[in-house]
Amino acid sequence: MAIAAASKKHSASASATSTPYTRFQTTLSAVVERLKLSQAERAFLTEPQAIREAQLSITRDDGSQASFPAFRVQFNNARGPYKGGIRYHPAADREEVKALAALMALKTAVVNIPFGGGKGGIQLNPRELSRHELEEVSRAYVRAFKEYLGPDIDCPAPDVNTTPEIMAWMRDEFEKQTNSYSPAMITGKPMSYGGSLGRDTATARGGFFILEELIDRAALDPTELKVAVQGFGNAGGTMAHFLHNVGFTVVALSDSQGGIYGPDGIDPVRIEKYKRKTGAVAGEYCEGSVCDIQRMKMDGVEHITNEELLELPCDILIPAALDNVITAENAQKVQAQYILELANGPTTPEADIILEKKGVQVIPDILANAGGVTVSYFEWVQGRSGEQWTADRVDTELKRIMLDAYKAVRREAYRTKVSYRHAAFSVGLKRIVDAMRARGWVS
Numbered sequence: 539m540a541i542a543a544a545s546k547k548h549s550a551s552a553s554a555t556s557t558p559y560t561r562f563q564t565t566l567s568a569v570v571e572r573l574k575l576s577q578a579e580r581a582f583l584t585e586p587q588a589i590r591e592a593q594l595s596i597t598r599d600d601g602s603q604a605s606f607p608a609f610r611v612q613f614n615n616a617r618g619p620y621k622g623g624i625r626y627h628p629a630a631d632r633e634e635v636k637a638l639a640a641l642m643a644l645k646t647a648v649v650n651i652p653f654g655g656g657k658g659g660i661q662l663n664p665r666e667l668s669r670h671e672l673e674e675v676s677r678a679y680v681r682a683f684k685e686y687l688g689p690d691i692d693c694p695a696p697d698v699n700t701t702p703e704i705m706a707w708m709r710d711e712f713e714k715q716t717n718s719y720s721p722a723m724i725t726g727k728p729m730s731y732g733g734s735l736g737r738d739t740a741t742a743r744g745g746f747f748i749l750e751e752l753i754d755r756a757a758l759d760p761t762e763l764k765v766a767v768q769g770f771g772n773a774g775g776t777m778a779h780f781l782h783n784v785g786f787t788v789v790a791l792s793d794s795q796g797g798i799y800g801p802d803g804i805d806p807v808r809i810e811k812y813k814r815k816t817g818a819v820a821g822e823y824c825e826g827s828v829c830d831i832q833r834m835k836m837d838g839v840e841h842i843t844n845e846e847l848l849e850l851p852c853d854i855l856i857p858a859a860l861d862n863v864i865t866a867e868n869a870q871k872v873q874a875q876y877i878l879e880l881a882n883g884p885t886t887p888e889a890d891i892i893l894e895k896k897g898v899q900v901i902p903d904i905l906a907n908a909g910g911v912t913v914s915y916f917e918w919v920q921g922r923s924g925e926q927w928t929a930d931r932v933d934t935e936l937k938r939i940m941l942d943a944y945k946a947v948r949r950e951a952y953r954t955k956v957s958y959r960h961a962a963f964s965v966g967l968k969r970i971v972d973a974m975r976a977r978g979w980v981s
């Protein structure tokens with residue numbers, strides 16, 4: 539229920555006609571215009587190469603039948619097999635999955651790994667399904683799309699609400715269905731079944747490397763910087779730990795139910811303990827909306843909503859949950875100097891313009907959160923070669939790739955005097971177009 543409520547709130551704050559895909563197209567059009575691409579090149583970049591849809595039917599634990607809409611969008615494979623996660627969410631529809639697939643094509647190009655872009659989704663609320671039902675629907679997904687998946691064709695991975703365990707069910711189902719050994723057909727698997735060291739922390743790790751470099755170049759001291767993180771899942775939770783460990787002051791944390799703000803800093807280790815125990819970031823102080831105000835006062839913290847988190851006094855804001863949260867309505871109120879997008883699509887194009895005018899530096903999703911797909915690439919390489927990389931090797935290679943991508947984007951931004959988002963789109967689009975030209979798809 540919490541997920542459904544959160545997604546409603548997000549769409550209510552979006553402008554009436556915009557969808558995740560139209561928001562993507564707004565940025566795309568501006569960049570494509572500047573790059574002076576041909577009609578044929580534009581056509582390839584504005585619509586996906588394929589949209590696969592299915593209705594997945596399962597028998598629920600009580601014997602009743604249930605059916606869920608499922609999608610796999612294959613946006614572009616000029617640079618290699620389609621690559622991108624599968625999300626389980628009530629708002630996962632055709633438009634959202636299309637936008638996310640397009641962002642994946644750009645993301646793999648920005649970090650220059652040999653993949654195209656795709657994305658999947660099943661429209662469901664995972665909290666309303668038992669573990670067994672989740673397994674059934676995950677296996678049904680693979681059966682529905684098996685002819686379009688494979689290590690050389692299209693390689694899924696985790697995304698919002700999908701886990702290594704789900705990736706394992708999917709690999710197992712694929713291998714059964716195709717009578718093959720295919721460790722590289724999917725990434726983000728558990729270590730016991732073809733996973734890579736460092737994949738679980740990769741999204742945050744990649745973003746952290748960029749933030750470190752950014753701070754270093756700006757000659758800032760982490761111990762003097764305050765950070766607010768929206769989302770306490772794989773990306774946000776891990777990032778909060780990394781930041782805390784090197785001395786940043788984490789002033790706010792949240793999950794889908796809201797969060798807490800402590801101007802003098804909060805300890806993510808402690809929050810994690812309570813989140814595990816109570817299921818909520820604010821669980822140490824609040825039961826639902828009823829909070830122990832005395833205790834909060836004593837600890838110097840207060841309860842906040844997800845919307846309030848975005849407007850708090852801080853130096854760095856890290857949206858690490860859902861899309862469409864920084865909009866024309868609240869962008870003016872953002873107080874942070876830097877925004878590092880660990881979520882996909884958290885900022886609308888209208889908000890981008892406001893933030894740019896305010897001088898807020900946004901490190902866009904297709905760069906900031908590309909660490910996940912980069913270590914997925916390492917996992918894919920290991921799956922194909924039978925090698926196992928050490929944690930050190932993963933970390934070193936990830937850092938090299940993230941910093942190369944960051945430098946390429948920074949150079950483009952300075953050279954053409956555009957925002958980092960437009961620069962990242964340019965870097966990615968140029969690489970995709972170069973591959974399409976090399977293949978003779980466009981001349």
Ligand code: GLU
Nearest residue numbers: 622623695697910911914
């Ligand atoms: N879901 C992640 C993303 O949005 C990872 C995708 C992957 O590893 O293929 O980048």
